[in-house]
Amino acid sequence: MPAISSKGNLMPQSPIRKLVPYAENAKKNGINVFHLNIGQPDIKTPQVALDAVKNNDIEVLSYARSEGSEVYRDKLTNYYSQNNIHVNANDIVVTTGGSEALLFTIGSITDPGDEIIIPEPFYANYNGFSIASGVKVVPVISSIDDNFALPKIEDFEKLITPKTKAILICNPGNPTGYLYSKEEIEKLKQIVLKHDLFLIADEVYREFAYDGAEHHSVMKENGLEQHAIMIDSVSKRYSMCGARIGCIVSKNQEFIQTAIKFAQARLSPPTYALIASEAALDTPQSYFEDVIEEYVERRNTLITELKKIDGVKVANPKGAFYCVAELPVKDSDDFAQWILEKFHHNNETVMVAPASGFYSTEGEGKNQVRIAYVLNKEDLKRSVEILKLALEQYNQ
Structure with missing residues (x-):
């Protein structure tokens, strides 16, 4: 057999x-x-998104552009600017959910045997995505006793080897619900700059920050332009889990052009879901x-x-x-x-x-x-x- x-x-x-x-x-x-x-x-789900699919007059359900339509990516830049994240359409690759965004990211920055450091507990599929790419997850443990706060910088640094390519965080966190502070993001910034690593931030829960706290994106950090990679998705923001539309955002154009090659290999994100996601961006605050x-x-x-x-x-x-x-x-x-x-x-x-x-x-x-x-x-x-x-x- x-x-x-x-x-x-x-x-x-x-x-x-x-x-x-x-x-x-x-x-x-x-x-x-x-x-x-x-x-x-x-x-x-916002009615405007459902109506956009229901009321469209498409006669041929054709391929979308591999990196997502320019119209959708332009609208995304407007959404991000409202969150004080300033990017342009060429900094965005639209993916089939945040899952594919992570797979494209890992595939673009690692080779088999490389390592990614992740504070644990972490989103379970990070294990699967890494195994699929032949990459080793190197965990740094956070504790329920301090609400799963960012581990000490020393805990990260002692794990860095020549095989380390990135640090990956989920902010706010799945499964912990932990929201990283601006100070914690700045500490991670110092590490990745010192060791020339990527900082990948899965920010699909950006809207959901509580008790007056503010979400601080890695894309807001000056000096991280060549190091920061943001993962995003419509799934949780608009309660559109079944749409399977996500994206990669980075100002590192070498990385973006590499990710586009992965996007071309899988052809395109789903057209109807793109239509719904574009319309969802008109959802009121x-x-x-x-x-x-x-x-x-x-x-x-x-x-x-x-x-x-x-x-x-x-x-x-x-x-x-x-x-x-x-x-x-x-x-x-x-x-x-x-x-x-x-x-x-x-x-x-x-x-x-x-x-x-x-x-x-x-x-x-x-x-x-x-x-x-x-x-x-x-x-x-x-x-x-x-x-x-x-x-x-x-x-x-």
Whole structure:
């Protein structure tokens, strides 16, 4: 029998999606499953985006330009300028979601065997993207005890080798909800300039910063023009996860021209999704104000309820719509499967994402889960109630 590649065997399962078959079986048995595992907002997609697809008069659904239409990229520059990020259309490559933006970025700046330093826990697919490119993730561990703040600069510097090509952050963070301060971004700037590295910032949750905090983009930093690479997406901003439109933004034209070659190889981003994304840029600011207010209330509800459970420790997120909770269990993978397979309360159960998949360090995160507060407040309260009852039974 032909053999599967080493790369294929190393490719990790998604902690967010691997338990879906158990959730589907529960539903077939009449159990209502509250999905806390995935960042799929229940916020309505802007009507202007839906109407743009519904009401278009396209007769031939043709290829788009490989780097995305100039009209869309020009509109993106206007959006970024409103966020004090000043770029032009030639600094942008449109991709099929933020995932492809990361794959193109890693492919453009690394060779097999190279290394990327990432504060962990981190978005689980960073592991998969790196393995697909033959790149080694070098983790620097942040702690729930200090809310997953940026590790000390010394922790980064002792990990840098001749194979190191970049530092990658997610800001605000998935899965932690941590929002990096301007001072922390400046510290990272000093490291990448000193060691001549790229600084990749996954900023797809830019709009979701809470408690009066301001998101600080790497693209705002003077002196980082040849080092900063920003990853972006419409998925979370406009609740358009299914559109699969993202982009790479950088003022480093050698990097951008390289990324365009990857874009040409996959032909083009999806045309209908580009139309929807272009229209979504006309969404009024009031949309985001209402969404942020709703997420703050959901976060407060979730954190308050989780803290009522004995033995649970939870970080307080300042952005995005996730939190990491430490549970009184030894193996959150086992617990997350058990709660779907063997537990329900009044025909209801919950689905969470085991946090070990958000680490690359063996053994880390084994008693943690990521929870996405993308449900309404009553459903969140009910979900935590079920979680509390499940923990009591599981630990017996």
